[in-house]
Amino acid sequence: GEDVEQSLFLSVREGDSSVINCTYTDSSSTYLYWYKQEPGAGLQLLTYIFSNMDMKQDQRLTVLLNKKDKHLSLRIADTQTGDSAIYFCAESMRTGGFKTIFGAGTRLFVKA
Amino acid sequence: EPEVTQTPSHQVTQMGQEVILRCVPISNHLYFYWYRQILGQKVEFLVSFYNNEISEKSEIFDDQFSVERPDGSNFTLKIRSTKLEDSAMYFCASSESEARFAEAFFGQGTRLTVV
Numbered sequence: 001g002e003d004v005e006q007s008l009f010l011s012v013r014e015g016d017s018s019v020i021n022c023t024y025t026d027s028s029s030t031y032l033y034w035y036k037q038e039p040g041a042g043l044q045l046l047t048y049i050f051s052n053m054d055m056k057q058d059q060r061l062t063v064l065l066n067k068k069d070k071h072l073s074l075r076i077a078d079t080q081t082g083d084s085a086i087y088f089c090a091e092s093m094r095t096g097g098f099k100t101i102f103g104a105g106t107r108l109f110v111k112a
Numbered sequence: 113e114p115e116v117t118q119t120p121s122h123q124v125t126q127m128g129q130e131v132i133l134r135c136v137p138i139s140n141h142l143y144f145y146w147y148r149q150i151l152g153q154k155v156e157f158l159v160s161f162y163n164n165e166i167s168e169k170s171e172i173f174d175d176q177f178s179v180e181r182p183d184g185s186n187f188t189l190k191i192r193s194t195k196l197e198d199s200a201m202y203f204c205a206s207s208e209s210e211a212r213f214a215e216a217f218f219g220q221g222t223r224l225t226v227v
Contacts, residue, residue, distance in 0.1 A: 030214075031214040033214070035218075041220060042203060042218045042219055042220040042221050043155065043203060043205075043218040044218070045215070045216070045217070045218070048214045048215075050214075088155060090155075092214070098143075098160060098168065098210070099157045099160060099168050099170065100145075100147075100157055100216075101157065102147075102154050102155035102156070102157075103154065104153070104154045105154070
């Protein structure tokens with residue numbers, strides 16, 4: 001079945017790079033995403049990548065996709081305390097309509 | 113900036129009662145979705161809706177759940193007879209088109225507490 005796995009916690013120092021990893025099982029994924037959720041808030045789409053791409057860069061964010069290994073990563077350069085949040089990896093596929101499967105989320109702690 | 117609005121932000125209901133969670137998607141969006149997140153667990157897909165009908169639903173979305181677009185602006189999720197395990201954060205989302213599905217916007221969520 002469809003599943004998305006990611007580690008639960010990551011702690012980095014302010015100014016360092018953060019790398020959050022994710023693996024997924026469904027090779028028919030169309031899009032892969034990274035969402036950010038701050039405490040008590042909704043889901044904010046950070047970035048997404050189409051499944052036929054290898055890499056996408058957007059300012060401090062770099063997404064790498066290894067389709068062969070079904071591995072997705074999010075690198076945040078120059079991590080700031082404001083980046084502390086839960087980061088969800090997700091994949092979507094078309095089965096009639098579209099549906100999105102989320103990972104459990106990685107809680108990023110940024111130490112000053 | 114356009115946004116998806118959900119009301120109420122928090123709802124407390126007694127077990128067995130019906131609840132309606134409301135969402136106002138972005139005005140030119142045509143595809144609508146509900147997700148839920150039980151505390152400490154994954155965000156789970158419930159249902160997608162297009163052209164006044166359900167286009168996809170998960171196994172969670174059983175007969176207790178229904179969705180409706182009662183007018184041109186609202187999109188609602190109804191739970192007929194709430195159970196304790198329905199307690200969760202419910203997120204509504206909308207997207208402009210299938211081609212722009214990846215750019216779905218999420219609301220801030222409604223926290224449902226069943227007591």
